[in-house]
Amino acid sequence: MRGTDDRRAQIRALVIDSLGPESDLPTIDDDAALFDDLGMDSASLLRLVTGLEAAFQIQVEDDELRHDVFQNVSSLDDFVQRKLG
Amino acid sequence: MHDVIIAGGGPAGSALGSLLASAGVDVVLLEKEHHPREHVGESLVTSANLVLGELGVLDWMEEVGFVKKSGASWHPPSGSAEISLNFAELPLPGSDRPYTFHVDRAKFDHHLINRAAELGCDVREGARVRHVDLNPSGAREVHVNGDQKSKLRARVVVDATGRGTLLGNQLGIKRHDPLFDQFAAYTWCENVNRGPDPTSDYIHIYFTPLTRGWVWQIPITDSITSVGVVADKSTYREYGDLSSWFWDGLRSTPDLRTAMHEAKAVRPLLTERDYSYSLDRFSGDGWLLVGDAARFVDPIFSSGVSVALHSAKFAAESILLSLEQGDVSHRAYAAYEDRLRQGVDIWYDFIRLYYKLMNLFTYFVLRRPEHRVQLVRLLQGDVFDRSELDVLKAMRAFVRTVEQTPGHVWQSALTDMPLD
Numbered sequence: 001m002r003g004t005d006d007r008r009a010q011i012r013a014l015v016i017d018s019l020g021p022e023s024d025l026p027t028i029d030d031d032a033a034l035f036d037d038l039g040m041d042s043a044s045l046l047r048l049v050t051g052l053e054a055a056f057q058i059q060v061e062d063d064e065l066r067h068d069v070f071q072n073v074s075s076l077d078d079f080v081q082r083k084l085g
Numbered sequence: 086m087h088d089v090i091i092a093g094g095g096p097a098g099s100a101l102g103s104l105l106a107s108a109g110v111d112v113v114l115l116e117k118e119h120h121p122r123e124h125v126g127e128s129l130v131t132s133a134n135l136v137l138g139e140l141g142v143l144d145w146m147e148e149v150g151f152v153k154k155s156g157a158s159w160h161p162p163s164g165s166a167e168i169s170l171n172f173a174e175l176p177l178p179g180s181d182r183p184y185t186f187h188v189d190r191a192k193f194d195h196h197l198i199n200r201a202a203e204l205g206c207d208v209r210e211g212a213r214v215r216h217v218d219l220n221p222s223g224a225r226e227v228h229v230n231g232d233q234k235s236k237l238r239a240r241v242v243v244d245a246t247g248r249g250t251l252l253g254n255q256l257g258i259k260r261h262d263p264l265f266d267q268f269a270a271y272t273w274c275e276n277v278n279r280g281p282d283p284t285s286d287y288i289h290i291y292f293t294p295l296t297r298g299w300v301w302q303i304p305i306t307d308s309i310t311s312v313g314v315v316a317d318k319s320t321y322r323e324y325g326d327l328s329s330w331f332w333d334g335l336r337s338t339p340d341l342r343t344a345m346h347e348a349k350a351v352r353p354l355l356t357e358r359d360y361s362y363s364l365d366r367f368s369g370d371g372w373l374l375v376g377d378a379a380r381f382v383d384p385i386f387s388s389g390v391s392v393a394l395h396s397a398k399f400a401a402e403s404i405l406l407s408l409e410q411g412d413v414s415h416r417a418y419a420a421y422e423d424r425l426r427q428g429v430d431i432w433y434d435f436i437r438l439y440y441k442l443m444n445l446f447t448y449f450v451l452r453r454p455e456h457r458v459q460l461v462r463l464l465q466g467d468v469f470d471r472s473e474l475d476v477l478k479a480m481r482a483f484v485r486t487v488e489q490t491p492g493h494v495w496q497s498a499l500t501d502m503p504l505d
Binding site: 020022035041044045046062063065067 | 161163164165166444445447448451452483486487490491492493494495498
């Protein structure tokens, strides 16, 4: 489905951007763990949350910063879909 | 007999001496050392300008070449980032300039004590106050050692002895803070890479991986930067070696390595510990405490000199009234006590919340644009004569959300600082 592929690709790109130039990743697996595998920290999470809010016009609440949401690209995609739906 | 004797010639004592002498009070200021002398606590907040302006020293501070402080920057312990707040975003009411100064305390304190003398305060250096007979029903008797061994009498005695807490120790009313047990090592360095404009002359705070750990970077001159490594005392005990603890600290994060990789100390390392405490009371019959002699919490927000100056201003007002009314009993100083306590309580709350969040503080700052205004004002020392602050409530609520949301990503980032 074209729409969801686009959304997922956008999220993947946002994650890569948020990790910063030092991460040097051309692409990432949708199930790579953001914190454990990809080295996400407070600075990169902040960039990611801001990016998601701007890209999808959603508001990420403080109590939504959970591991089950910010687990990997797939879980983020589910989260964004729920927020949009 | 004198009207007032002030023990201690740092910023609090000198400011008080200036204000009282200007009002025609017979005031003696006793300072144990001979200025100039070095002292820690080199960055100010803009609220300090309000009192410095009253003392008539702000023009001198511009002319003497202290580095202007226009804001503050924070760096996370991992990755590379800089979160900055510029004081000009919200200039402090009453301050005629949207910046303050970082100061060489030897020069600053020396000028302040000279200013007191210039305004008519009887300043005596090399005079260490050993003991005060408080004599609730009579005059206060001050026992002085040093070059000027003597006994002096006054209607009112003010303890401005800083962390020496003369009366706090004498009366047994000093309480070490149960929550803060930090240790700091600091010196002056050359070749610190302060970073690009416009933040190179800000105070920079670098969070480190140590428990409650951070580093201060304070510009003192074009070439000299004050650098301090701070963390929970237990981290130092585990290290055992001061120099390693300090220099490893300056290599412990990417941004610190960028700033400090060529840093060279130009003075010996000094340390501070056991510096978080409060006194049960700030006044009594014929006596008051000002500045650090009343309370000190933590240097993280550079509030110390501002508290010293404001407490001196409040004390001057109270003392003048008490002398006019012929009542120097503790009742006369209850308003002073409340006013000072209210302000330092706000600082305490803010500092505690900050240490709870540590590098999540920067996350909070950026995610709460509606609180940025209050935060900028708070960071400038606007804590006195005001009520509960929304930003502190919001910080607490943020902490609660993190603590109470199952699986929250930040639960392990919160420190164990209790909030009640």
